[in-house]
Amino acid sequence: xxxxxxxxxxxxxxxxxxxxxxxxxxxxxxxxxxxxxxxxxxxxxxxxxxxxxxxxxxxxxxxxxxxxxxxxxxxxxxxxxxxxxxxxxxxxxxxxxxxxxxxxxxxxxxxxxxxxxxxxxxxxxxxxxxxxxxxxxxxxxxxxxxxxxxxxxxxxxxxxxxxxxxxxxxxxxxxxxxxxxxxxxxxxxxxxxxxxxxxxxxxxxxxxxxxxxxxxxxxxxxxxxxxxxxxxxxxxxxxxxxxxxxxxxxxxxxxxxxxxxxxxxxxxxxxxxxxxxxxxxxxxxxxxxxxxxxxxxxxxxxxxxxxxxxxxxxxxxxxxxxxxxxxxxxxxxxxxxxxxxxxxxxxxxxxxxxxxxxxxxxxxxxxxxxxxxxxxxxxxxxxxxxxxxxxxxxxxxxxxxxxxxxxxxxxxxxxxxxxxxxxxxxxxxxxxxxxxxxxxxxxxxxxxxxxxxxx
Numbered sequence: 398x399x400x401x402x403x404x405x406x407x408x409x410x411x412x413x414x415x416x417x418x419x420x421x422x423x424x425x426x427x428x429x430x431x432x433x434x435x436x437x438x439x440x441x442x443x444x445x446x447x448x449x450x451x452x453x454x455x456x457x458x459x460x461x462x463x464x465x466x467x468x469x470x471x472x473x474x475x476x477x478x479x480x481x482x483x484x485x486x487x488x489x490x491x492x493x494x495x496x497x498x499x500x501x502x503x504x505x506x507x508x509x510x511x512x513x514x515x516x517x518x519x520x521x522x523x524x525x526x527x528x529x530x531x532x533x534x535x536x537x538x539x540x541x542x543x544x545x546x547x548x549x550x551x552x553x554x555x556x557x558x559x560x561x562x563x564x565x566x567x568x569x570x571x572x573x574x575x576x577x578x579x580x581x582x583x584x585x586x587x588x589x590x591x592x593x594x595x596x597x598x599x600x601x602x603x604x605x606x607x608x609x610x611x612x613x614x615x616x617x618x619x620x621x622x623x624x625x626x627x628x629x630x631x632x633x634x635x636x637x638x639x640x641x642x643x644x645x646x647x648x649x650x651x652x653x654x655x656x657x658x659x660x661x662x663x664x665x666x667x668x669x670x671x672x673x674x675x676x677x678x679x680x681x682x683x684x685x686x687x688x689x690x691x692x693x694x695x696x697x698x699x700x701x702x703x704x705x706x707x708x709x710x711x712x713x714x715x716x717x718x719x720x721x722x723x724x725x726x727x728x729x730x731x732x733x734x735x736x737x738x739x740x741x742x743x744x745x746x747x748x749x750x751x752x753x754x755x756x757x758x759x760x761x762x763x764x765x766x767x768x769x770x771x772x773x774x775x776x777x778x779x780x781x782x783x784x785x786x787x788x789x790x791x792x793x794x795x796x797x798x799x800x801x802x803x804x805x806x807x808x809x810x811x812x813x814x815x816x817x818x819x820x821x822x823x824x825x826x827x828x829x830x831x832x833x834x835x836x837x838x839x840x841x842x843x844x845x846x847x848x849x850x851x852x
Contacts, residue, residue, distance in 0.1 A: 465604040465748060466546050467522040468505035468529060470677060473658035474546070475499050480657075488541035490534060497533045518790060518820075519601040519748040520797075564761045565735050565841045571696050572726040573612065575679055577605045578733045578744035579828070580671045581844070582661075582679060584689075586696045593844035594685055597665050597674025601791055601820045604748045605677055610655040610727040615690050615701075617709040617717040619652045619662075650710060651686045653693070655679075655727045662686060667850040673747075673791070673821055682850045697721040733787065734761045736840030741780065741831040743787045747823060749796045753788040755781065765839045776833060783829040791823045 474480050475498060484490040490498075505525070531539045568574060569588040575581070577598045584592040599605040649664025661679040663686035674680040681689060687706055694701035699722045709717050733744040733752040746753050758780065759769045769777065788796050 465519055465523055465606070465750075466526050466543070467519070467602055467604070468502045468526045469522075469603055470658055471498065471526060471530075471546075472502035472506050473677070475502060477657050480545075483545055484542065488545050489538055490542070494534045494538070498530065501529050501533060518792075519604050519750075522602045564732060564764050565737075567841060568728070570726075572728055573693075574728045574730065575605070576730045576732050576735070578731060578747060579735065579742070582689075583845075584692045584696060590842045590845045591696075592689075592692050593847045594681060594689060595670045595847070595849045597669045597672060597680030599675050599677040600673045601748060603676035605675075605679065605729060606659060607729050607731050610659065610729060611724050612653050612655050612661070612693060612727050613721050613724045614654060615693065615719040615721070616652050616654070617706070617719065618650065618713050618715060620716060649683045649686060650713075651683075651690055653686075653690070659729075661689070661727075665850075667852070670850045671827070672823060684852065685848055685850050688848060693721070693725060694719075697723045697725050699723075734758055736761060736765055736836055738840055738843040739832075739837045740840070741833050741836060742828055743780075743783050743831070744828045745787050745789060745791075745823065745826075746796045747791050749790050751796055753784045753796070755784065758784060762836075765836060767833070767835045772833065772835070776831075779831060783831060786826070787829055789825070791820050793824045 475495070481495060484495055485492075527539075530542060534542065567588070567590075568585045571586050574583045574585065575596070580596050580598060582594040582596045583590055649662055652660045652662035654660055658677045659679065661681065663681050663683040665674055665680040665682050667682055669680060670682070690706065691701060691703065693699075699719065701719065709715075731748065731750060731752070733746050733750075734757055735742045735744070743753060755769075762769055769780075772780070790796055
């Protein structure tokens with residue numbers, strides 16, 4: 398019990414680093430860093446189905462928005478007191494049921510290893526979570542819990558800050574847009590794209606969430622407290638704080654909380670950009686996150702200079718919180734079909750959401766006034782072949798087109814093995830670009846002042 402209380406005030410989202418550093422960690426430090434005012438979004442390339450009631454013999458339909466909750470992600474959320482209270486008041490869970498969920502999700506985290514040959518399957522990890530939650534609290538409470546997590550994961554900051562239902566939407570306001578399959582983060586100011594960053598995203602077992610979050614603080618020289626997990630032993634001492642500025646601190650020089658279980662932070666190697674790199678966070682190099690902090694301060698009307706950042710960097714033992722003058726929305730997207738500056742780009746469906754379908758393609762094209770049927774036979778065939786090639790998960794396995802809405806169970810014996818592995822890399826090609834004459838001059842803007850993380 399004492400250990401549980403201690404951990405609540407510490408970092409819980411774990412960030413995996415590859416190579417010499419092996420496994421390390423990242424997360425918001427407490428519930429005050431969590432964006433609790435969020436509702437479901439509709440900004441992906443898939444249809445959103447309304448949540449339906451189920452009987453006691455069937456699993457709940459949880460796809461009012463696309464939901465990627467794994468047991469390790471649930472573990473992080475259960476360290477947010479506000480979320481736990483909501484489980485009691487809105488989902489009707491009692492203390493005993495919540496403790497069972499804590500034990501189950503904590504066990505899942507404890508089983509995670511650093512084998513680079515993991516399952517590569519977000520869907521399998523989600524199914525494990527669904528089955529365990531239903532087994533623990535029953536169908537009725539499980540459905541309420543899923544709805545609550547939907548609400549927690551994605552939504553809008555206020556009525557004036559909404560998510561667009563159209564694909565590839567270009568913001569007309571000031572906000573940060575992250576598209577996970579494209580490994581891309583954009584900074585918009587008054588509707589103009591001013592900066593683009595290449596990023597690392599969450600592993601399939603720890604998918605980057607979707608929806609609308611917020612950034613209101615930049616934290617320089619963050620400290621980190623290792624949890625009591627198997628990967629810590631031998632490298633870190635559990636619960637012994639790793640000082641700000643320490644070379645062993647995986648958070649790097651700067652972190653920007655955007656709502657549990659996610660951060661935007663530095664500390665990544667450039668080689669990890671454009672790949673899996675974290676447990677549900679947006680990963681940047683230290684140089685990138687410094688540059689991003691300047692951009693974030695600029696678009697929020699906050700005073701921050703390169704000299705001030707250099708000063709914080711010289712005094713690495715002192716943690717400094719800089720409150721932004723204005724909260725900036727952070728939109729987390731999952732769009733695998735994107736018209737960009739007159740080109741059609743199709744990205745790998747690495748989280749297995751079933752987005753690379755002909756129907757979704759047609760919706761994207763129609764958004765730009767182009768009918769799929771009006772394209773030449775050669776263009777149509779090229780596009781369909783590309784969709785099939787990118788309709789694959791991290792390991793190159795074909796994704797079920799109904800993956801996002803599937804309630805199929807997974808093999809329990811296989812799950813036990815897969816649950817102890819983390820998928821670190823994507824095998825094969827990650828995207829295909831196609832030139833379509835009818836799309837000339839249309840689409841989402843090309844990267845601006847692109848920061849690839851390479852020195």
